[in-house]
Amino acid sequence: MFILGVILLLLGVFLDITILTTIGIILLVIGAVLFLLGSIGRPIAGRRHYW
Numbered sequence: 001m002f003i004l005g006v007i008l009l010l011l012g013v014f015l016d017i018t019i020l021t022t023i024g025i026i027l028l029v030i031g032a033v034l035f036l037l038g039s040i041g042r043p044i045a046g047r048r049h050y051w
Helices: 002-015 018-039
Strands: none
Touching: 002 018
């Protein structure tokens, strides 16, 4: 999710498409939060890792 957010963010910036930029930022933030929660060992939805 983190990588997809970065890709969409970059595509949105380079192609000047604001909806891709917005979705990219949202996915980037969600991916970062899930990664941090998974890396500290906090279970997410009953799993130790979200992937």
